Amino acid sequence: MRPYTDQESDDSRQLNLESGQKALTLKKYDAIVIGAGHNGLTNAAFLAKAGLDVLLIEKNTYIGGATVSLEVHKGWMYSNCSYVCSLLRPEVYRGLELAKYGLQVVPYGGNVTLSQNGDYYGSYIDPDVSRREMARLSPRDADAKVRYDRDIMRQCRFIRQFMLHTAPDPTSFKPRDMMEMFQMGKALLKLGEDVIYDMMRFYTMSISEYLDEYFEHPLIKAAKAGSGIIGSAMGVMSPGTAYVLLHHAMGDVDGNIGAWGFARGGMGAIAKAMDDCFQDHGGETMTGSGVEQILVKNGKVTGVALENGNEYHADVVVSNMTFPRTFLECMDAKDLEPEFIRKVKNFKIRGSSGKLNIALDSLPNFTALENNPELIKGDMHLIDSVERLERAYDDWKDGSWSKDPYIDMLIPSLTDPTMTPPGKHFMSVFVQYVPPKIHGKDWTDTQRDEFGQTVINQIETYAPGFKDRILHVEIRTPRELEDEVGLTQGNIFQGELTMDQLLFNRPIPGYAQYRGPAKGLYMCGSSNHPGGGVMAAPGANAAREILRDLRKPNSVPEGWLDD
Amino acid sequence: MSGADNSGMIKAIDFSSKDHYRTKAFPSPFFTRQQAVNELQEWGRWADYLSPRAYYCSSMEYFAARNASAVFDLTPMSKYRISGPDALPCLNRLVTRQVEKIKPGRVGYCVWCTDAGQVIDDGTIFHLSEGEYRLCSQERHLDWLLTNTVGFDVTVSDETHMVAALALQGPTSCATLKAMGLEGVENMKPFDIEYFPFEESQLMVSRTGFTGDLGYELWVEPRYAEALWDRLFEAGKLRGIQAMGDEALAMLRVEAGFIQAGHDFMPAHATVRTTHTRSPFELGLSWLVDFDKPVFNGRKALLEEQARGHRYNLVKLDIDGNKPANDSFVYTTGKKLIGTVTSAIWSPSAKASIALASVKTPHGQSGEEFLVEIYYQKELKWSRVMARARVVSDVFFTPPRRRQTPPADF
Numbered sequence: 001m002r003p004y005t006d007q008e009s010d011d012s013r014q015l016n017l018e019s020g021q022k023a024l025t026l027k028k029y030d031a032i033v034i035g036a037g038h039n040g041l042t043n044a045a046f047l048a049k050a051g052l053d054v055l056l057i058e059k060n061t062y063i064g065g066a067t068v069s070l071e072v073h074k075g076w077m078y079s080n081c082s083y084v085c086s087l088l089r090p091e092v093y094r095g096l097e098l099a100k101y102g103l104q105v106v107p108y109g110g111n112v113t114l115s116q117n118g119d120y121y122g123s124y125i126d127p128d129v130s131r132r133e134m135a136r137l138s139p140r141d142a143d144a145k146v147r148y149d150r151d152i153m154r155q156c157r158f159i160r161q162f163m164l165h166t167a168p169d170p171t172s173f174k175p176r177d178m179m180e181m182f183q184m185g186k187a188l189l190k191l192g193e194d195v196i197y198d199m200m201r202f203y204t205m206s207i208s209e210y211l212d213e214y215f216e217h218p219l220i221k222a223a224k225a226g227s228g229i230i231g232s233a234m235g236v237m238s239p240g241t242a243y244v245l246l247h248h249a250m251g252d253v254d255g256n257i258g259a260w261g262f263a264r265g266g267m268g269a270i271a272k273a274m275d276d277c278f279q280d281h282g283g284e285t286m287t288g289s290g291v292e293q294i295l296v297k298n299g300k301v302t303g304v305a306l307e308n309g310n311e312y313h314a315d316v317v318v319s320n321m322t323f324p325r326t327f328l329e330c331m332d333a334k335d336l337e338p339e340f341i342r343k344v345k346n347f348k349i350r351g352s353s354g355k356l357n358i359a360l361d362s363l364p365n366f367t368a369l370e371n372n373p374e375l376i377k378g379d380m381h382l383i384d385s386v387e388r389l390e391r392a393y394d395d396w397k398d399g400s401w402s403k404d405p406y407i408d409m410l411i412p413s414l415t416d417p418t419m420t421p422p423g424k425h426f427m428s429v430f431v432q433y434v435p436p437k438i439h440g441k442d443w444t445d446t447q448r449d450e451f452g453q454t455v456i457n458q459i460e461t462y463a464p465g466f467k468d469r470i471l472h473v474e475i476r477t478p479r480e481l482e483d484e485v486g487l488t489q490g491n492i493f494q495g496e497l498t499m500d501q502l503l504f505n506r507p508i509p510g511y512a513q514y515r516g517p518a519k520g521l522y523m524c525g526s527s528n529h530p531g532g533g534v535m536a537a538p539g540a541n542a543a544r545e546i547l548r549d550l551r552k553p554n555s556v557p558e559g560w561l562d563d
Numbered sequence: 564m565s566g567a568d569n570s571g572m573i574k575a576i577d578f579s580s581k582d583h584y585r586t587k588a589f590p591s592p593f594f595t596r597q598q599a600v601n602e603l604q605e606w607g608r609w610a611d612y613l614s615p616r617a618y619y620c621s622s623m624e625y626f627a628a629r630n631a632s633a634v635f636d637l638t639p640m641s642k643y644r645i646s647g648p649d650a651l652p653c654l655n656r657l658v659t660r661q662v663e664k665i666k667p668g669r670v671g672y673c674v675w676c677t678d679a680g681q682v683i684d685d686g687t688i689f690h691l692s693e694g695e696y697r698l699c700s701q702e703r704h705l706d707w708l709l710t711n712t713v714g715f716d717v718t719v720s721d722e723t724h725m726v727a728a729l730a731l732q733g734p735t736s737c738a739t740l741k742a743m744g745l746e747g748v749e750n751m752k753p754f755d756i757e758y759f760p761f762e763e764s765q766l767m768v769s770r771t772g773f774t775g776d777l778g779y780e781l782w783v784e785p786r787y788a789e790a791l792w793d794r795l796f797e798a799g800k801l802r803g804i805q806a807m808g809d810e811a812l813a814m815l816r817v818e819a820g821f822i823q824a825g826h827d828f829m830p831a832h833a834t835v836r837t838t839h840t841r842s843p844f845e846l847g848l849s850w851l852v853d854f855d856k857p858v859f860n861g862r863k864a865l866l867e868e869q870a871r872g873h874r875y876n877l878v879k880l881d882i883d884g885n886k887p888a889n890d891s892f893v894y895t896t897g898k899k900l901i902g903t904v905t906s907a908i909w910s911p912s913a914k915a916s917i918a919l920a921s922v923k924t925p926h927g928q929s930g931e932e933f934l935v936e937i938y939y940q941k942e943l944k945w946s947r948v949m950a951r952a953r954v955v956s957d958v959f960f961t962p963p964r965r966r967q968t969p970p971a972d973f
Binding site: 120122135141150372 | 578579582583584587588608611679702706707709721832833834835837838
């Protein structure tokens with residue numbers, strides 16, 4: 001499957017802007033969704049399913065946003081932004097019939113953290129093997145993991161209820177909010193005292209402190225600490241990072257909580273299935289020109305003006321762009337109130353990561369793995385202590401990329417035969433920390449390449465001969481993520497997942513229910529509750545709110561049922 | 564884990580190598596012998612080991628244990644060595660019963676709890692010699708045991724893989740051990756431990772088991788495992804000895820009224836839903852809780868629970884009809900839902916449908932009648948029966964030979 005490449009983007013479903021221009025400017029849509037990332041697609045598809053006439057606008061010539069597969073190197077399909085799937089809400093999967101539209105999510109095996117001394121800590125698919133591996137390093141930690149898993153699962157079960165659900169506003173006296181707060185309180189009390197105490201601690205602790213309460217082995221702690229910082233401009237010792245780990249742990253593949261998988265065909269397969277569903281329900285996807293401005297008249301949205309000069313009208317405009325991009329770049333400041341603008345500017349959306357997408361001529365040979373055929377199929381991490389992770393963050397604070405970075409890399413082509421020619425491989429290398437600017441100045445191409453070299457050199461030390469296998473590298477710093485994908489400062493979650501920006505405070509207080517400051521303006525991106533990670537929950541939640549406002553029958557799935 | 568040995572005999576399993584992942588389940592020290600008689604080649608998994616589900620017919624294996632004698636490999640069971648000057652006070656703090664009552668050379672059943680008085684696991688304490696203990700259990704507890712050693716002069720080590728063990732259970736078990744040359748074994752009382760010379764080492768024998776019958780458990784170094792198996796089967800050849808798998812044992816233990824972690828209760832350390840754990844009282848183990856002890860884990864919470872009242876009773880049910888009540892809901896005769904069956908079988912020895920069930924208090928008094936909702940199928944046609952059941956206080960099957968000393972030869 002090669003549907004999202006530049007050369008093939010002008011297929012029949014793209015609108016011909018030249019000939020269609022006049023008709024389109026005259027036509028008024030029920031809703032316009034800006035940004036064909038997975039949340040925009042989810043939102044548009046649910047609105048179209050509900051019978052609305054929906055236009056989905058994408059600035060790039062391809063859809064997907066950061067949920068994309070691109071043939072950057074001929075014959076290789078890169079998941080060149082997001083690269084693994086776990087959090088995608090199963091209710092959205094079913095609600096949009098993504099299986100029918102060709103999406104298949106395949107679980108991958110385990111993970112491994114490589115140590116500088118040539119050892120590693122692996123996590124295997126087989127739970128007994130996994131436990132023995134842990135016992136190999138620390139018999140005590142292997143037993144403590146039972147308690148750790150239990151406590152993480154307790155927090156997951158609570159928070160999962162609120163994912164596919166609009167966050168209630170605790171200050172509101174609307175019956176709906178009060179009822180929701182009551183339900184939330186009830187769910188909280190049901191957890192029992194210990195879990196409530198733990199929750200307060202969990203949301204405020206650092207991942208490093210949290211892990212110290214369970215484990216003793218440095219490599220085991222390092223392996224678990226990584227998911228506490230992914231996508232966050234925080235260190236493993238920063239308060240609040242324990243929650244980020246939870247965000248990564250609450251997904252599932254086929255009910256296996258915490259499991260991660262590959263979308264067959266790369267992450268773009270998710271976007272493609274969503275887009276096929278959207279178009280099947282009469283939606284129009286228009287690629288190739290971004291929104292110049294969201295049009296507002298007398299406090300009401302009227303439509304959008306594109307960069308190519310076209311205007312499209314609708315009483316409902318939904319932005320899947322980041323919170324700052326929507327209001328600071330695509331709206332006239334005169335249409336907004338000053339305090340609101342100040343809060344948008346203060347929204348914490350600091351970029352912290354970069355990515356290398358690498359085409360490999362052959363499979364790299366990691367010295368420590370000794371050709372372990374199981375672990376090389378999983379998530380591989382290069383950093384072996386919490387202290388090294390914290391030092392990596394120091395470089396970010398200093399305004400530069402980590403010289404000894406945290407690397408989360410996968411070789412999807414070992415699992416997914418559609419990514420590369422047989423025997424060749426695609427390697428997805430997520431890197432942290434990478435700042436949005438270098439010492440306050442914009443990235444240069446030279447610096448980008450130096451950053452790429454740092455990462456490649458790091459991998460080479462664990463896998464001698466790695467460099468010789470490289471056919472092509474795509475290096476993406478926060479600059480590329482912002483310029484190409486539209487992620488402000490290159491933050492992969494469209495805003496950091498810290499307590500001050502979660503639930504009824506995401507993106508900012510008073511605007512957590514997907515409604516923007518102008519009538520008819522909505523927000524459906526990951527800047528909104530419950531945040532990023534290819535969950536599709538913000539897109540679905542926003543669609544539910546829009547249909548509620550339009551008094552349309554609501555078919556958007558909600559909540560999460562499990563006892 | 565134990566090191567290599569040059570004898571070529573089976574040694575303790577070793578997963579200190581990174582390559583351990585290539586073996587998903589390890590062969591027990593008895594593997595070569597098990598494999599030779601495992602006609603079905605149906606291997607299940609128990610902790611780190613391969614464990615036969617049945618060797619040739621679980622029903623016949625069951626009857627071997629009740630009619631002659633059956634051999635079960637219990638090597639995979641967790642075993643911890645607890646020693647040092649403070650071993651006794653440390654264990655006394657850990658478990659709810661009086662450990663000083665378990666004299667050297669004796670075994671005691673026990674249960675241990677979280678601070679909140681919820682059961683972590685049950686198991687047996689072997690008082691191997693003065694001040695030297697072994698704790699056996701289903702779950703793994705190194706983290707918890709080490710947490711409990713703080714402030715005590717005591718060492719804890721995991722010896723699961725250093726000890727190979729067989730259970731020999733059934734009416735001819737004593738005669739078999741005598742024939743094997745274990746002099747004086749007939750004088751062992753229930754829960755006694757004795758040591759006998761074996762090869763160049765020694766064999767530890769305890770009169771214990773999970774079947775509620777006459778029976779012994781035999782403990783050796785893994786390198787003597789095959790020799791033990793061979794000598795046992797040679798001695799038992801004329802006394803109906805059979806190898807027995809997990810399925811037969813599962814039936815035997817329900818008849819004996821023994822509870823099992825993961826079936827009749829959830830170990831507190833692995834329980835996500837906080838209300839799904841149980842206190843010892845709620846598992847019918849109040850006889851193991853001794854408030855005369857001034858300090859033990861969960862004491863305060865259990866005292867409070869005793870004052871407040873318990874939430875559940877674990878009861879033995881004698882159910883009308885012949886259909887096993889697996890996974891059934893339990894109702895009052897007025898059809899109010901009050902609990903669930905946790906373990907159920909058709910008992911071939913009691914000739915009754917029996918079950919263990921967890922019901923809400925105040926229900927569960929001896930003699931109380933319930934209805935049990937049983938789904939069953941006959942030639943693919945499913946039916947449902949609301950079977951009448953009675954709470955019984957006696958164990959379903961408890962032959963006098965269980966306690967008889969010296970035991971008869973059959």
